[in-house]
Amino acid sequence: MESYLESVIKQFEYYKSLGDKTFKQLSFDDMLWQSDEDANSIAILVKHTAGNMRSRWTNFLTDDGEKTWRNRDDEFVSDFTSEVAVIAAWESGWFCLFNAIKALKPEDLERIIYIRNGGHTVTEAINRQLAHYAYHVGQIVFLGKLLKGKAWKSLSIPKGDSEVYNKDKFNNDKERKHFTDDL
Numbered sequence: 001m002e003s004y005l006e007s008v009i010k011q012f013e014y015y016k017s018l019g020d021k022t023f024k025q026l027s028f029d030d031m032l033w034q035s036d037e038d039a040n041s042i043a044i045l046v047k048h049t050a051g052n053m054r055s056r057w058t059n060f061l062t063d064d065g066e067k068t069w070r071n072r073d074d075e076f077v078s079d080f081t082s083e084v085a086v087i088a089a090w091e092s093g094w095f096c097l098f099n100a101i102k103a104l105k106p107e108d109l110e111r112i113i114y115i116r117n118g119g120h121t122v123t124e125a126i127n128r129q130l131a132h133y134a135y136h137v138g139q140i141v142f143l144g145k146l147l148k149g150k151a152w153k154s155l156s157i158p159k160g161d162s163e164v165y166n167k168d169k170f171n172n173d174k175e176r177k178h179f180t181d182d183l
Contacts, residue, residue: 002106007178008126009101014180015130015137016094019046021155022144023090028083030147041078042140043086048075049136050093056115056129057100061108065115065125101126 022042023031031042040048055070080086109123120128145152157165 004109004123005101005104005106008130009098010178010180011130012094012097012101012133014183015134017180017183018155019090019137019140021153022141023083023087025148025151025153026144028086030144031083031086032078032080033143033147034078040076040139042143043080044076044078045136045140045143046086046090047078047080048072049133050089051075052129052132053093053097056125057096060100060125061111061113061122064117065113097129 026042031046034041034044051070051072052075055067056065058067080089104122109121111122112119113122113125114120115125115128141155
């Protein structure tokens, strides 16, 4: 179970890094772009994800994950006035998440916590949130790639480089490590 916590923290760090690397390629106008008035911009996705993180991970082991002070509907209203504000919201959510998850101990993983009165083991709640954030980070990356077009810098193995990448990996000795250790 200790390896689970170490692994899931690295997974969360990986998804945060994908968002971070995407933001570095974008302008504030890019972050605000919406394909239509009902679509989510990157800024809205950040606002929602950060709001969810602050709600779920504040007093993680003791309070329901859906806090009374959260206004989820407001998370889908674009009101950022600067790129700095978007990044600050993003960082505040991740800070809350990492603060809570890094304090967990293996014996906490089978404890029951609640999200909207629905009981979850801590492991189930972590997995639920990991999947939720990966979903939204994927949307952020996709929109970033769409907006930048040919100027997009790949966050993974660029098209056409798989053979070279794999050759390099298979030239190394086998070892146990997390896939993000080389990023």
